Amino acid sequence: MPAVLESLSGMPFDVRFISFDEVLENPAVLDECKVIINVGDAYTAPSGGDYWKNPALSCAIKAFVAKGGGFIGVGEPSACQYQGHYFTLASVLGVDKEVGFSLSTDKYNWEEQAHFITEDRPTRIDFGEGMKNIYALPGTAILKKDGQDVQMAAHDFGKGRSVYISGIPYSFENTRLFYRAVFWAAGEESNLKIWYSENDKIEVNYYPATGKYCVVNNTYEPQDTVIYDGRGTDTKMHLEPNGIYWFDFDKEEQE
Numbered sequence: 001m002p003a004v005l006e007s008l009s010g011m012p013f014d015v016r017f018i019s020f021d022e023v024l025e026n027p028a029v030l031d032e033c034k035v036i037i038n039v040g041d042a043y044t045a046p047s048g049g050d051y052w053k054n055p056a057l058s059c060a061i062k063a064f065v066a067k068g069g070g071f072i073g074v075g076e077p078s079a080c081q082y083q084g085h086y087f088t089l090a091s092v093l094g095v096d097k098e099v100g101f102s103l104s105t106d107k108y109n110w111e112e113q114a115h116f117i118t119e120d121r122p123t124r125i126d127f128g129e130g131m132k133n134i135y136a137l138p139g140t141a142i143l144k145k146d147g148q149d150v151q152m153a154a155h156d157f158g159k160g161r162s163v164y165i166s167g168i169p170y171s172f173e174n175t176r177l178f179y180r181a182v183f184w185a186a187g188e189e190s191n192l193k194i195w196y197s198e199n200d201k202i203e204v205n206y207y208p209a210t211g212k213y214c215v216v217n218n219t220y221e222p223q224d225t226v227i228y229d230g231r232g233t234d235t236k237m238h239l240e241p242n243g244i245y246w247f248d249f250d251k252e253e254q255e
Contacts (some may be wrong), residue, residue, distance in 0.1 A: 037074070221241055
């Protein structure tokens with residue numbers, strides 16, 4: 001949970017914390033979101049625990065995704081052994097956890113696939129402790145696995161999309177991985193390279209009220225990158241250690 005919050009704190013997204021009770025009271029609260037994130041270990045408050053035994057909750061999330069929303073689950077999202085599944089949202093996530101009740105069911109989906117989320121990431125991704133015994137359902141794209149433990153997967157559900165990540169310790173590399181996951185889940189891949197740096201150690205921050213943007217080197221070493229402004233125009237840059245570079249951006253030309 002802390003690593004996800006740390007990653008989100010530097011991203012250009014409006015983040016809202018919604019309780020399970022709020023969703024049960026008024027499922028329409030989800031209509032204000034593009035992507036829902038559920039993070040945590042089984043039977044903990046962030047993951048949800050016994051809340052998932054209420055069909056009104058799972059139906060609200062499924063309806064949100066089926067209509068075109070995004071869902072990202074980290075760790076043991078929607079975990080609550082109930083009605084034949086460990087993950088209540090297994091049909092949305094495209095993965096479930098084997099806890100001994102489905103050993104007699106053959107599982108054939110084990111091939112990793114290339115994907116937008118991982119296309120510029122290192123071959124080895126740090127999932128921390130990750131999760132054991134996670135398997136993919138038919139039709140799910142496995143992005144990374146460790147033996148027969150799925151570590152990351154992507155899945156279409158209705159008009160929407162979901163991403164499963166077994167664990168995501170904080171790092172520059174994982175922050176970029178999560179950033180790409182959010183864009184893919186939201187169906188916004190074409191807008192990824194707006195106020196963007198190809199080097200994940202470099203931030204590009206835009207301040208609309210002033211019409212200015214800055215490029216920040218978050219390391220103690222020189223860095224080279226290609227940055228993209230609000231029009232998607234790319235520029236090569238060399239940045240000194242801890243360098244912060246300010247630029248004007250012509251808002252009227254953008255409009």
